[in-house]
Amino acid sequence: MPTTNYPLRRITCFVFGLVFVGAVTMPVATAEQPARMDTYVTDSAGALDTGDSQRVRAAVDTLYAEHKVRLWIAYVDNFAGTSPQNWAARTARQSGFGERDLLLAVATRDRAYAFDGEAPSGVSESEIDRILTGQVEPALRDDRWADAGVAAAAGIGSAMSGGGVSMGPVLLIGVLIVLALVGLLLYQRYRQRARDRAELEQARSTDPTDPAALAALPLEALHARSREVLVELDDAVRTSAEELELAVGEFGDAAVQPFRTALEHARAATAKAFAVRQRLDDAVPETPDEQRALLIELITTAGHADRELDARVAEFDAMRDLLIDAGPRLDALTRDIVELTARIPASEAELTRLTGAHPASVLEPIADNVTMARERIAFADECVGDGHREIARPVGEQGAAVADIRAAESALGQARTLLDAVDGAAAHIRQARAGIPAALDELRGDLDAAAGLTEHGGEELASAVAAARTVLENADTAAEADPLGAYHDAIAADGALDRALAAAGDRKRSADDLARRLDQALRDAATRVRMATDFIATRRGAMEAIPRTRVSEAQRHLDEAQRLRADDPAAALEHARAAADLGGRALQEAQAGVQTWEVRRPPSGSAQAGAILGGILIDSMLRGGMGGGRGHHGGYRAGSFGGSGGSRRISRGGRF
Structure with a gap:
């Protein structure tokens, strides 16, 4: 090899060596592809230390323990070049997540995150957005990776517990609204009652004859x-x-x-x-x-x-100047007290006998009569004693004795009526019991007559026949338990059947037949009206207008029945039946009135309380027409002859 190329080869080798060393020593961001997650918290990016990892895992476990929602959290470097949503969706599919699984994926190097899964029951999409944008994202921006995971788990749990929105203010506002509405309603009722009271006062002050x-x-x-x-x-x-x-x-x-x-x-x-x-x-x-x-x-x-x-x-x-001979009058009243007191044991024994022979419902109108009579007698005795003390005063200061005499007279009159009602109850019951067989025979005869008129009688006859049969079926039991009621039921059923037969054209009633029925109806009506009248008269302190109206109407019908008895027995029969019905209703409403009175004013058991119930003593402050002359009975005055405003005359001494 030529020597001129040696330096070039050495440079080339040196460059390749530097490249190799750099490749080995420089960090490389590995692309992290979606993969199956086998643990709830994974940290391939190394974002969590040991303590952070434990905090995140604890938050995830708490969410599952309280709400059975599985939250999976993955910390990675990057999402392998895909979108965060796509990476999270693919990871969820590969991990086999279901409807109770949620995934929070965080790419620490890419600085991106994804949240995947179905919103848990009770958590809206807006709440999920609030958790992510309000709690998770701020932690991620500050590189507080563990805090982001904890915030996601805690936020979802709070939303599922209803804690996403504080209910305190909502409840407070609701309570305030309810209180305001209640206050408005009470104020309106107060205003209405005030108007009603003002209008009633105006009515009381208006001339009743104008x-x-x-x-x-x-x-x-x-x-x-x-x-x-x-x-x-x-x-x-x-x-x-x-x-x-x-x-x-x-x-x-x-x-x-x-x-x-x-x-x-x-x-x-x-x-x-x-x-x-x-x-x-x-x-x-x-x-x-x-x-x-x-x-x-x-x-x-x-x-x-x-x-x-x-x-x-x-x-x-x-x-009738009661002061002229007040002494003899008081002595006479004392004799009446002795006479009525002597009647008490016999009346009490009679009531005990009746109680043992008849159910309580039959004797209810007179059950308290002996007790009330004893109270009236005791009150009269008090008044007589007061009267003797008053007439012992100097002339001109004896006026209060008049009220004592009147109160004693009224109390003894009521006591006598109460005892008479007890003593006469047996006679009424015997009379009813004796009349039941004849009334039932009449009913059977009318049923026989109705048998051939079924196709002509229509609904009225069918109803009357059914009612008559019911009375006959219950006759024996009813007659034993409540003879007065059984007699009335038989008479009423027979009357209804009579009307139905007449409408069907079966036959006309003969004068004797009609007269017999009229006699029965009049006896029944008279008994019922008398019972109601006595009950109201001896308890009129508790009586409102309704029972008084009914008994007044009953008496009017009874009077009309007696007036028409000879000239128009058919019309008289209708009036007698109306009187019996109204008399019964009056007694029921009067008994209800006494019960209401006793609830509003629990009886003290004193003689004066009985006198107030009996209407002997009247509250002198009641109604616009009641004025002075209170006497000395705790704000109550004794009644006297005259109109409702007569109390203004008591102080002038003597009333008749």
Whole structure:
């Protein structure tokens, strides 16, 4: 080889040597192709130290333990020249990932990342974006590789737990909205009640005999005031009737005739007013204008009756000056107390006997009568004692004795009624029990007559026949358990069957047949009306307008039945049935009223509490018409003859 080429060969070898050494010593970025992942956290890029790797793995494990979502995290140098999404998708396919697998791939040298997989249940795409852009990306930008993996796992877990959005403010806002709505509703109710009270006060101050003034009042105020005036007038009529009977015993019928006339006018007006209220309460609706007209008629009728009673007060006071012979009156009341007290054991024994022979439902109207009678007697005894102390005062200071005498008289009258109801209950039950066989025979006869009219009777006859058969099937059991109810059911079923037979054209009722049925119906109606009347009269302190309306209507129908008995027995029969039905409803509603009263004002068991329930003592602060003259019964006054405003006259000494 020529010597001139030797230096060139040595240079060439030196250059190739440098290239070889450089190739060996310089780092090379190897392309990392997608491959199957066998562990949840892989770090081929060497981005994590031992502690970081443990933190990331712990976050991934916590996500799986709490939500059963598998998060796989891969740290690589690069994505082999493909897009991050393509690299992650291929890796997921090769790894066999399912719907509960997620992949976070991070290329540390390429500074790119990908997130692949289905969003877990309950996590929206917007929440995933928020986790990635708000927590993962900032950590990656700062080369906090482990923090990025932990943030991804923790963010997904928080979103699945509902913690992605803080519920505290949301709940607080919801609570505030609810409180605001409740407050608004309560305020509206308060405003409405305040308006109702103001309108009612205006109605109370309006002249009840002035239709024009009443027409200017709101309809609801007229409704409320109508119920009040019915209660006030009915109480006034009942108390006046009690006082009048006492006056008859002292002065005779002739002396009290003007007052009896005034009372009868008031009774007629009361019945008319109750009839209007019944019409307003029935199932047939009236227009607002019709309601207004009826309410004005009711209130003016009651107002005129109230004033007619008041117009006789002064005259009656002069006739029956209770202070003139207060001593003898108190002595007579003491004798009445002794007489009624002596009746208590016998009535108590009778009630015990009845309780053992009949179910509680039959005796419910009189179950408390002996207890109440004892309370009324005790109250009367207190009043008599107070009365003796009052008349011992100097002349001019004895006026309070009048209230004591009136209260004692009323209490003893109610005690007598209560005991009479117990003593007469057996007779009513015997009467019903004795009438049941005849009523059932009538029912069987009508069923026989109906057998041949099935095709002519229609639905009315079929219904009546079914009801009659039910009564007959239950007759034996019902008669034993509740003879009064069984008798009423038999009479009612027979009446319905009679009407159905007449409509079918089977036959006309003979006068004797109709009269017999009318007698039965009248006895039934009279018993039911009397029971309701006694119950209401002895507990009128708890009675609202509804039971008073029903019993007034029942009495009106009973009176009409008796009036038509001779001239139109068919019409009389209808009135008697209506009276029986209304009497039963009145008793039920009255019993419900007493229960409500007792709940609102738990009975103390004292004699005064019984007097308040009986309406003997009336709260002198109630209603606009009640004024002074409280007496000395804890803010209550004794009732007297006259209208609802009669309490203003107590302080003048003496009422009749």
